[in-house]
Amino acid sequence: MALDYRNPNDWGKSTLTDNALRLQQIKAENPDQWAAMIEGDIQALSMPFKGESTEFRAVTNGSFLDYLQNEYGSTFEKLTRVQKLCILRLLCINLINSEASLIGFSLADRESRKIIDLLADINQNLAACEYLSLAEAIINQLKG
Secondary structure, three states: OOOOOOOHHHOOOOHHHHHHHHHHHHHHHOHHHHHHHHHHHHHHHHOOOOOOOOOOOOOOOOOHHHHHHHHHOOOOOOOOHHHHHHHHHHHHHHHHHHHHHHHOHHHHHHHHHHOHHHHHHHHHHOOHHHHHHHHHHHHHHHHO
16 A cells, blocks of 8 residues: 555554655646755765775675674674664665666666655564564675
8 A cells, every 4th residue: 555645544644654644646737846955966976985995895804894793793793773773774875876887877866766656665564572573684685
C-alpha cells in the first residue's frame, strides 16, 4: 500500500513517513523545486571522497582494512552501534556515487526516482528490527 500525500490519514504516523510524504508532495506539486533538490543531491554525491585515495584497497596485510581491524577489533567491536551505522552510511553514499559515475548521473537520478514510493513504504511498514535483515539481503545481492 503506497503512501499518498493527499490522504490526511497517511500524515502524522512518524517523522520518516512525513518526510517521505513531503518529498512526494514536492515532486507532484513543485517539479522545479524537486529537480533542484535532485540536482543538489547529485552534486553532493559527485564530490570526491576526502581521503587519501578513492581507489579500492585490496584486503592484504598492511591494507587500510587491516589497520581498521587492528584499531577497532577484528569485528569492529570497539565501535559503538551508532559509529558502525555512520560508517555504513558513508559506504552507501560512496557506493551510490561510484555507481552514478559508472552509469551516468542522469540515469542514476531516474533510477532513484523510480523507487521513491518503495522508500516511503519501507519507512512506513518495515519494522526497525528488520532493517538489518533487509540491508544484509541487499548487500548480498550487490556482492553476487
